[in-house]
Amino acid sequence: xxxxxxRYEGVTDPGEAGRLVDEGFxxxxxxxxxxxxxxxxxxxxxxxxxxxxxxxxxGADESVVWAADFxxxxxxxxxxxxxxxxxxxxxxxx
Numbered sequence: 001x002x003x004x005x006x007r008y009e010g011v012t013d014p015g016e017a018g019r020l021v022d023e024g025f026x027x028x029x030x031x032x033x034x035x036x037x038x039x040x041x042x043x044x045x046x047x048x049x050x051x052x053x054x055x056x057x058x059g060a061d062e063s064v065v066w067a068a069d070f071x072x073x074x075x076x077x078x079x080x081x082x083x084x085x086x087x088x089x090x091x092x093x094x
Contacts, residue, residue: 001036001090002060004052006067006083011046017078018042025070032066034059053090060087
């Protein structure tokens with residue numbers, strides 16, 4: 001498995017961002033080949049974190065492109081700063 005974690009800081013409206021991600025992006029992401037799971041977390045203080053899990057790196061890489069497009073087209077005003085993106089092979093899971 002392969003995971004991608006995105007950390008967004010300076011989120012202006014976490015509730016609205018969560019709604020848009022839930023109603024729009026999650027539906028898109030489920031179509032990426034190899035999709036396993038997705039979580040969008042409100043970490044407080046204007047920080048939101050997403051975790052995407054895929055069967056392989058190809059799906060994870062595709063999700064990075066889709067996420068950038070979705071943010072640019074739907075969330076730019078709510079997520080004013082580019083995310084910190086961390087990706088890698090899952091080496092342990094519970």
